[in-house]
Amino acid sequence: FAAFIKHSEQYSKTTVKVTYRAWRVEEYEDFLLNQLAAGKGPDILYIHNTWLPKYHNKLVPLSPELMSLDQFKDQFVPVAADDLIYDKQIFALPHYIDTLAAYYNTQQYQSGQTGSSRPAPTWSGFQNQVAALTTKTNNQLARSGAALGTGKNIKHAVDLLYLLLVQNDGQLCDRTACTTVSFSENRFFRNALSQYVSFSEPTSPNYTWDSKYLSGLENSNIFNDIDAFIRGRVSTIFAYASDYEQIKTLGANFGLKFDIAEIPQTDSSAANNERIAFADYWSMAVSRNSVNSQLAWELIQFATSREALAQYYSMHPRPASREDMI
Secondary structure, eight states: OHHHHHHOGGGTTSOOOOOOOOOOHHHHHHHHHHHHHTTOOOSEEEEETTOHHHHGGGBOOOOTTTOOHHHHHHHBOHHHHHHHEETTEEOOEESBOEEOEEEEEHHHHHHTTOSSSSOOSBHHHHHHHHHHHOEEETTEEEEBSOOOSOSSSOTTHHHHHHHHHHHTTOOSSOTTSOSOOOSTTOHHHHHHHHHHHGGGOTTSTTOOOOTTTTTTOGGGTOOSHHHHHHTTSBSEEEEOGGGHHHHHHHHHTTTOOEEEEOOOBOHHHHHTTOOOOOEEOEEEEEBTTOSOHHHHHHHHHHHTSHHHHHHHHHHSOOOBSBGGGO
């Protein structure tokens, strides 16, 4: 904030008081909605990249004089335009844009007859690797090739399912007119769900994980796929950059050696040289209750400038949101 005041001639001789307050993620949205409904709340707030359809009428859009749609699209990676532009108006600017990636145990891949020392670039190739990496003892899973297939014990299960939906050209509904969703009538969702659950079906050649795999292991502090990966019980998980420090720090206690690869693609997207990932990130927006909306937007623009983000990334390593910083 001090850097912003120093940077801005308009406010260099003005006293600007900034109060910053942090919230637990699980409590944040309820607090925000209650504050906004009461006509209160912060000038600047964070919104998740999936929230704009339900939050846009509670926000003040960025003036086209400060940034045009074309400038936004040139400055930030493409998914930001999909998520943060609504009705041809810009409602938020992102610090970073995190995407699902494949975390893999390098030692297990090198010794597991997988045909490669890293995850395959396509799901069809990856399924063969999963079969080679999965080991069983007395017909019970001893080591899983990948954590996929259930909603239980997989931290990012919902995101993985949505990823498969997007990669197969599917969508649940039109974002501007979505009141109800019928999963059973959506063939794209059915196909994505079928692909996903095949990894937890004992009769499937993809079988590598089920909800019972971690049962009885509570005494070993193995509760989800990340815990199992840290302890070498699963060869591949799908996680975000925000999970990296936990995996690196706790994995060191178990001698874990791992690397990160891009998420597998469908055969058709790989043939077309497409790379379709699933994004998860938060962006700064301005409340409609703010009496300082002009100042708030100027601060946000500074916070997402090259100058500010270079300092931010040095303290909080995240995948860049700006095209010129990737």
